[in-house]
Each structure stands twice: as C-alpha cells, then as structure tokens.
Amino acid sequence: MNIGEVSERSGLPAKTIRYYEDIALVRPLRSANGYRSFRESDIHKLAFLGRARALGFSIEDCRILLDLYEDKSRESAQVKAVxxxxLTEIDNKIAQLKSMRETLSQLIETCHGDHRPDCPILKDLSGNT
Amino acid sequence: MNIGEVSERSGLPAKTIRYYEDIALVRPLRSANGYRSFRESDIHKLAFLGRARALGFSIEDCRILLDLYEDKSRESAQVKAVxxxxLTEIDNKIAQLKSMRETLSQLIETCHGDHRPDCPILKDLSGNT
DNA sequence: CTTGAGCTTCTAGTCACTGGAACCTCCACA
DNA sequence: TGTGGAGGTTCCAGTGACTAGAAGCTCAAG
Known part of the structure; x- marks a missing residue:
C-alpha cells in the first residue's frame, strides 16, 4: 500500500510517516519503483503512534511503548511505569499553566482596558508592585 | 555593567541575554574592549522579559508588550488584548492536557502493573477496545 | 608573567514535525 | 503515442526559545 492511502487510514500526514521512517519507528518495504510499500502491520504501528502521540507521549516514549507492544514477554509494570x-509530566505542566493562568487573569481583571495608557499588567511586568 | 552581573540581577542566563540581543529585544552598548555594556534600562527590560516569559508569553508577545510599555501613549486596551x-491559549492548553490526563489516568488505573504481559494501556493504544 | 574567570563569536543541537523545490512514476484520456 | 496531473521520491531549511560547546580574547590578582 502506498503512502497516500496509509496516510488516510492512519490519520497521519504523509510527511509525518516519512519522518517516522527516518527515525526508524516504522520500516516499510520498497516497491520496484522506489515507492514505500506498507504492510498492515505498518499501518497498525502508525495508528498506534498516532494514538500515543495524541496522549502526549514523546517520540522516545512511543518508541519504548512500541517495543513493549511487540515484546510479548513484557511486564505490564514496564508499560505502567512509562x-x-x-502522567507526572502532564500534571506538572497543568500545575504550571494553572499558576500562570491565575496570575494572568488577576492582572487582566484589574486592567480597565480602555483608551487610557495606565495599565496594571505592564506595571506588574515592569516590577512595580 | 557586564553581562555576568546583569545575568545575576535579571535572573536570566547570560546565553539568553545574548540571544535576546541577537533578536533585538535589548540593545546594550559596547565597551572599548568589545564587552556588552548594559544600562539600568537594559536590566529593567530584561527583568520585564523574564517576568513576561514566566507568564508564558511568547517572544513575539513580549516584543509587543515591551513596545507598549515604552509607548507612553498606548491604550491599556491594547495590552489587555494581548x-x-x-489567556485563551493557556486555557486551551490546560483543556488539552486535562483531557489527556483523564484518558491516561483511566488507562493507568486499569493496568495491574505487575510481571504479567497483559496490559490495557497497550491494548488501547493498539486500537483494541 | 601566569593563571583563571569572564567575555567574545560561531556552529550545531534540541523536539517533532512542516514547507518547498526539483525530480520521478503512474494512469487515464485524446 | 503523447500528455497532463496526481501522487510518489529526496533533500534542504525553518519553526521556538534557547542551550552546549569550541576557540579565542581580556582583565585582574598574585
């Protein structure tokens, strides 16, 4: 199967699929004309990657997860650890964003936002309390 | 004032300060020996940038905010709009992360995480329901 | 006069793609 | 048989916001 159809079926852009081959996440075969030739298992892998990426896993995490997926003697504890x-990273990011949000929304509330130049947002950023 | 002291006083790494000069966010003078020579106003700007970045503003937003800061005839509405x-972007990111978090934590809960290979996390990623 | 800290510039790497150029291949239709 | 266009190929460069590291210059203290 050619990359276009694989792109449709996996939901990943063709560029991304080529990139994933570049970094050896998938290894499609090649046809005589030089076109990539994807097996069902490749499509399956790509869909796996798409879902893992949608959950925010890094490419390196994805690589590990794929390896675990293919290792039938894995221990589920390994997957859970990854x-x-x-999850911890996500929680950290959420906490950081919430803290930013908190500060920012307070500043926005106190800014009248009209034609006058006086602005508590700039005041705060400039270090004035 | 040399970059080292400015780094300490502004809380920004020297590398970052040089980068900010590269992209013309600050324009320190130069001493006869070629060293950057920072005025109080430069330090002030850098501290401003540090705080704006800590609130998650992009560099381009920071550039706009700095310009507004220096434009005494600005309208506070402009600042508020930025x-x-x-804030909207932050909210979007938080929503996305929370949705990831939701899915991921549910998967983690159902994974027993022991020596057995059976794993609902991998099952889900592989498209099995 | 040496040593070491601190400064300079420059290049390249990070992460995960994405855009674009230049070129090749295939298939349908005239 | 020619042609046009869709779809494939590779390679290079850019994104954001730094960061690491190398090679070399300057300065102050001992």
Whole structure:
C-alpha cells in the first residue's frame, strides 16, 4: 500500500510517516519503483503512534511503548511505569499553566482596558508592585 | 555593567541575554574592549522579559508588550488584548492536557502493573477496545 | 608573567514535525 | 503515442526559545 492511502487510514500526514521512517519507528518495504510499500502491520504501528502521540507521549516514549507492544514477554509494570512518568509530566505542566493562568487573569481583571495608557499588567511586568 | 552581573540581577542566563540581543529585544552598548555594556534600562527590560516569559508569553508577545510599555501613549486596551489572547491559549492548553490526563489516568488505573504481559494501556493504544 | 574567570563569536543541537523545490512514476484520456 | 496531473521520491531549511560547546580574547590578582 502506498503512502497516500496509509496516510488516510492512519490519520497521519504523509510527511509525518516519512519522518517516522527516518527515525526508524516504522520500516516499510520498497516497491520496484522506489515507492514505500506498507504492510498492515505498518499501518497498525502508525495508528498506534498516532494514538500515543495524541496522549502526549514523546517520540522516545512511543518508541519504548512500541517495543513493549511487540515484546510479548513484557511486564505490564514496564508499560505502567512509562505511562505514570508521563502522567507526572502532564500534571506538572497543568500545575504550571494553572499558576500562570491565575496570575494572568488577576492582572487582566484589574486592567480597565480602555483608551487610557495606565495599565496594571505592564506595571506588574515592569516590577512595580 | 557586564553581562555576568546583569545575568545575576535579571535572573536570566547570560546565553539568553545574548540571544535576546541577537533578536533585538535589548540593545546594550559596547565597551572599548568589545564587552556588552548594559544600562539600568537594559536590566529593567530584561527583568520585564523574564517576568513576561514566566507568564508564558511568547517572544513575539513580549516584543509587543515591551513596545507598549515604552509607548507612553498606548491604550491599556491594547495590552489587555494581548494578555487576553494569551489567556485563551493557556486555557486551551490546560483543556488539552486535562483531557489527556483523564484518558491516561483511566488507562493507568486499569493496568495491574505487575510481571504479567497483559496490559490495557497497550491494548488501547493498539486500537483494541 | 601566569593563571583563571569572564567575555567574545560561531556552529550545531534540541523536539517533532512542516514547507518547498526539483525530480520521478503512474494512469487515464485524446 | 503523447500528455497532463496526481501522487510518489529526496533533500534542504525553518519553526521556538534557547542551550552546549569550541576557540579565542581580556582583565585582574598574585
């Protein structure tokens, strides 16, 4: 199967699929004309990658998860550890964003936002309390 | 004032300060020996940038905010608009992360995480329901 | 006069793609 | 048989906001 159809079926842009081959996440065969030739298992892998990326896993995490997926003697604890590490990162990011949000929304509230130049947002950024 | 002291006083790494000069966010003078020579106003700007970046504003937003800061005839509505745009982005990111978090934590809960290979996380990623 | 800290510039790497150029291949239709 | 266009190929460069590291210059203290 050619890359266009694989792109449709996996939901990933062709560029991304080529990139994933570049970094050896998938290894499609080649036809006589030089075109990539994807097997069902490649499409399956790509869809796996799409879902893992949608959950925010890094490419390196994806690589590990794919390896675990293909290792039938894996221990589920290994998978869980990767997922938990990622969950922690997500929690950290959420906490950071919430803290930014908090500060920012307070500043926005106190800014009258009209034609006058006086602005508590700039005041705060400039270090004035 | 040399970059080292400015780094300490502004809280920004020297590398970052040089980068900010590269992209013309600050324009320190130069001493006869070629060293950057920072005025108080440069330090002030850098501290401003540090705070704006800590609130998650992009470099381009920071550039706009700095310009507004220096434009004494600005309208506070302009500042507020930038801040509100950024707040919306933050909210979007938080929503996305929360949705990831939701899915991921549910998967983690159902994974027993022991020596057995059976794993609902991988099952889900592989498209099995 | 040496040593070491601190400064300079420059290049390249990060992450995960994405855009674009130049070129090749295939298939349908005239 | 020619042609046009869709779809494939590779390679290079850019994104954002730094960061690491190398090679070399300057300065102050001992």
């Amino acid at each position: 997922a938990e590490g990622h | 801040a509100e745009g950024h």
